[in-house]
Amino acid sequence: MKTIYSILLIGLMFTGFAQTSKLNSADKKYEKYSYIDAIEIYEKVAEKGHKSTDLFKKLGNSYYFNGELDKSAKWYKELFALNETVEPEYYFRYAQSLKSIEDYENANKYLDLFNKNTTDSRGKEFAKNKNYLATIEENSGKYTLKKTDINSEYMDYGVSYFGNKIVFTSSRTEGAIYSKVHDWTNQNYTDLYVSTLDENNKIGTPENFSKTINTKYNESSPVFTKDGKTMYFTRNNYLKKKGKDDDKTTWIKIYKATFSDNEWGNIIELPFNNDNYSVGHPSLSTDEKTLYFSSDMPGGYGGADIYKVSINGNNSYGNPENLGPIINTEGRESFPFISHDNILYFASDGHLGLGGLDVFESKIINNKFTKPENLAKPINSPKDDFSFIINNNNSGFLSSNRDGGIGFDDIYTFTVCNQKITGFITDLDTKELLPNSKVTLFDEDMNQLEETTSDENANYSFNIDCNKKYYVRAIKEEYDAAEKSFPPQQESGITELNIELERNVFPIEEGTDLAKIFNISIIYFDLDKWDIRPSAEKDLQKIIEVMKEYPNIHISIRSHTDSRQTHKYNELLSDRRAKSTMEYIIQNGIDRKRLTSKGYGETQLINKCADGVKCSEAEHQQNRRSEFIVVKMN
Structure with a gap:
């Protein structure tokens, strides 16, 4: 910025001394802050091979005080190439000049030298905050x-x-x-x-x-x-x-x-x-x-x-x-x-x-x-x-x-750039609003920034910076924590980020179907088969864990088929499936006395797919299911 240097004239004054008639003329202009005219003469002298500490100082300073730090870097480089002793301030000016061309690595080296050669507060500040560039980067984008x-x-x-x-x-x-x-x-x-x-x-x-x-x-x-x-x-x-x-x-x-x-x-x-x-x-x-x-x-x-x-x-x-x-x-x-x-x-x-x-x-x-x-x-x-x-x-x-x-x-x-994240915390299955949920904001490195609680309407909000990535995590008693990422936003605005939580603790009473309460996928069976699919074992383990956690629970396993085949065939098939499911649970450590099983065939269809109705394979499969009904709590 030329004005702050050439009009406000903030800087140290230097005494020139004669070298040649040209240098005398340049020094007079330099001393009167006519840096542009001084530069023209100094550079002609330098181009002819003249080198001196005084010349390179004044060339560097002329550009520096005129706000052209990218050009002062050239001449301060020449100054330090002479390997002569200079005032510590020149370490600082060269560092600033190197920053102007984004050579921060070398700029920091000269700031370090500046600190080692002076008690100046600028050097001390650098010594205490050598990661200042990372901090500036983190705070950018507002x-x-x-x-x-x-x-x-x-x-x-x-x-x-x-x-x-x-x-x-x-x-x-x-x-x-x-x-x-x-x-x-x-x-x-x-x-x-x-x-x-x-x-x-x-x-x-x-x-x-x-x-x-x-x-x-x-x-x-x-x-x-x-x-x-x-x-x-x-x-x-x-x-x-x-x-x-x-x-x-x-x-x-x-x-x-x-x-x-x-x-x-x-x-x-x-x-x-x-x-x-x-x-x-x-x-x-x-x-x-x-x-x-x-x-x-x-x-x-x-x-x-x-x-x-x-x-x-x-x-x-x-x-x-x-x-x-x-x-x-x-x-x-x-x-x-x-x-x-x-x-x-x-x-x-x-x-x-x-x-x-x-x-x-x-x-x-x-x-x-x-x-x-x-x-x-x-x-x-x-x-x-x-x-x-x-x-x-x-x-x-x-x-x-x-x-x-x-x-x-x-x-x-x-x-x-004012950006706000807002949203609702809800139950994954029932969509019920979940007030008093704890909601935490993290930066992209998962450093915690802020924490709040969803209000009576299950709403939360955070004011954030633009151009940064965030994560939002929600948690509530009897629910698993859930987390979502929030991509960088380029402009001011309000962005909705709703979070659904999955319940992990449920009230259980007689008549409860654990398959529904625990959001257990339906235990499907292949057509005309009653052996447990590998894909169903994960869901059955959930039933097993519940029965281990609640040792007084007794469960009735009820198996159903689709409407294809005869009623008699389907009744026998569903009974085999119920028994197969029960045996799997027993083999995993649950007492046989706590379990009963029964097949209902096609008598309790959950959709339109009765005899004579044309349905897809997926629709028929919905009826091939098992239920886990709590029949006793003690």
Whole structure:
């Protein structure tokens, strides 16, 4: 992201020293942050075979601070190939640059070296969380992301909501009030632009936001009060003339403007600005009593930190307060945003991420910040991702210089992918609803995530992430547990996943047919046969287990045939089948005294297939069955 480096100027300053007349010229441009011009000269010198630690540092830094980390990787590689001692910060920068080209294996090696050569918190964080990439991968898929139609070939970033409109920053030439090229970017100075936003989040054609706000210098990163009458925004140190520090460098400041008589005016700079450092990228708390911002003012933890300051009214403000080491690192933290549900979102290259600037979130609880969490993919990429804002409809905007964009920085829109699993727990056989069933959610590696109980309607639900596979398991007393997989979902929605449980404990009384109660398949026999089919043995074992578990149960085995053959033949055949079934059970350890058997022939058909009725073989087979009736319980 070129803007965060070239406009906010977050980074360390380096002193150049003469090599040749060309290097002298490049060093002067480098020291004035004109990195693009400096790169052109440095690369010509390098192409002629000149090698030095200073040259490769400055070439790497020029690309690094200009947000082109894929190119800085080349020159930092050359730097380390010299095998000379360098400041530990270069291990970190090279690691970040390697991440931008997704060489995470080597990036982690240099982060390890960085940690071994410094006491920096960034190195310690890596040492404690070397599997951070796996964690980011696990947390990915919560958002859907797409490019907007307002991007240009230039820098477009920093969206803010303004009623039913959005206001954003751009260095485009079309619509610009002034045509003035910035030395640091070789693009126009940035202006604020405005577009309508309809109920379907369709963005209208951008227009220049205001002739009174936009000047011939940089304006960016606005934030508006809910009533739309006050705005805070970032601008170069310029009111009626350009302000500079002692080294003739113009930094950035936060300004306030009010809307009156249909135009923006009464532009004042905030009292905690300073000519010698940058203050920018304001954001308001939900109650609009606190202003958050980023600054490289002295006394911070790193290149830029996030601060907050109370808004007292009457253009009075408290003292800026650093958010502390939970949020800020020795790296760069910027672009704060406070959501409607009191979450701080911000961009950082100091916390562990995918490369460049990543977006993080930290919940604000009792005025304290929770440990920042990486928003993962697709919000974050190997390049710079920043200026994240979200509304109460769980959609918002993101800025990024990731691959596949149109310009240098592009604006993306996103929605939070909200997926819910819901369903009913029922009896497999009776379809009866089963309230108070325990339902457990697992990830694809069968790690337990959440547990609930089905309600009085036997319903359960889980809120889950999109693009991930899950398993849901249900269990209830007197039932076998059952489990179903839930495939990854690509879009928000509610998906039904019903689970049926098979009963394993049943109330038994006299007259009960165990074949029905225990869902035992009918004991079928081949035509004119009475020997037990191998396929029936599994079901008979269920009867045997029940009789072993309940030693006082006495059972009557009743066998039936189809209507083919004569009544007499069928009566004899069914009796043989009943006796054959009984003998099988006796052979498996059940006392003969507990069993009786009888054949009923074709006298108790269960379908239409009587004599003279044409039926299929399958229909006839339904009548060739056995029953197991409980006749005594003691």
